Amino acid sequence: MFKLRRYLAGHYVECVLAPLFKMLEALLQLLVPLVMAQVIDVGIARADRPFILWHGGLLVAMGVIAWVVAALAQYFCSKLAASFGTALRDDLFRHVMSLSREDVDRLGRASLTTRVTNDSQQVQDGLNMFFRLVLRSPFVTVGSVIAAFFVNGIEGTALLVAVLVSFALVLGFMRVATARYRQIQGGLDDVLLRTTENLEGTRVLRAFRREAAESESFSGAADAVRRTQVSTGDLSALVSPLTYTAINCGLIALLWLGGVQVNVGGLTQGQLVALVSYVTQALVELVKLANLIILLSKASACARRINEVFATSPSQADGTKSAALAAGAPAVAFDDVSFSYPGAGGHALTHVSFEVARGGTLGVIGGTGSGKSTLASLLMRFYDATEGVVRVGGTDVRHLTRQSLRQVVSLVEQGATLFSGTIASNLRWGRADASEQDLADSVATAQAQDVVDAKEDGLEGSVEQFGRNFSGGQRQRLAVARTLVRAPEVLILDDASSALDFATDARLRRAIHRDLGGATVITISQRVASVRHADQILVLDGGRACGLGTHEELLAGCAVYREICDSQLTGEEARR
């Protein structure tokens, strides 16, 4: 947790003032029994009315001041914790965004979500309580023991023993609890993963009648968290009663010893009342301290998980060169590229080489799992090639700044994702300053005019989360339009028209060719019709390039391509 102290920068005044005001409140609290003792031993014993009234007024004044400083401390603590939480979450989110897909795969998406949301909140809550109690509780506890010694040595010793026993219990709990809380947060990751998977795949779940099985599996994960929470809860539930028991034993000893001493004249009645008050204060503060330690154990487990994310530096260093398609160099080139996903047994791509000239078109075809999307991911530099070099404009993509690479190369993926807002706000993800005309042109090229027209508000029509108020084909066309707004020099369509009928798909390809003059277009598809007119077609089979050429050349020389064509086209259609 200490490592996260940088998020307190700029709030050092509150960091000092909050615990200081709490201390002041505690100091006043410690003085109250001494004043009370005076009232009993002097004021009441001598029936001195003015003395009692004066000290009564003093107690009221101390109460008012204590209330004011406590309110101020509370204000500073809340402000401090809220600023800390906001800065931490912002930075954590930014850091997660800077990680490569490989890093995100390794840390786990669900786990990252829990860390950015729940874990950061736990740390914020822990910090809030820390500043409230870190000085106050130990101060009151230690102060009560010292004050008790000050009043009477024997009584002070009894209180000290009770406090030390309670403190040992609290520390023992902290050691066990931190590990348990880490386990609980890990379990919550699993619950979140199952929740999002099932919510996003509700339709599939129902179609395959997997509700019962998935509910059972979810219950299993939730129950594992419950068991750890219950056992940790049982443990933490013991902390307060044990602390109370230890201190109350001290109180019994104190009353017994105190009674004897009052009888022999070693202690006044007022001093005994003050001592009882100190024991009570120590008890209350020790219980608060125990709860603070429970909260800090939780916060420290969460802080460690957050620090793990910060310790993951992006596995891909950003390049320094600006991407530009130089004349003469191919727009895109794969030079003997192989790639395997982290933790995967084999290669997803093996020794793949090809070049696409500036303004040229490439079709990529192959069976499912043959490595087509992986090829697009390497070109976007979502992952780095394990062997070989991927080049854009003649430069190794690892040497290009990520921003400029993605300015030049744009990808439309099959699972077109839209974000809640309006159609226009989604399209402007492509280019923030795009004019209405730019948006309209892109919509027309993407064959999405009917999608916009169907909305009463046209381009201002609303888009729900993930674009779920649109059909798959409508989402795909809007996603294409969004990319076209950017007017990319290299456009990759990865199964981006899989939900479109053949006629719309053909119109879309023709429009892109017509309106995006000069752009290099890579079309990835399982449909021969989508790639057959490309300048070259790359055929992938099990991650290997088994053919590269025009439709006619491949028909004549590539058995895999011929097989794909046979499964989709009649002999006549294939030759046409």
Ligand SMILES: Nc1ncnc2c1ncn2[C@@H]1O[C@H](COP(=O)(O)OP(=O)(O)OP(=O)(O)O)[C@@H](O)[C@H]1O
């Ligand atoms: N994130 C990942 N982690 C591990 N393996 C992966 C990952 N993504 C894909 N793979 C594996 O890499 C191989 C190639 O996958 P890829 O998605 O590139 O195939 P594809 O040709 O696009 O398939 P499809 O046409 O079904 O979309 C497959 O064996 C797949 O299981």
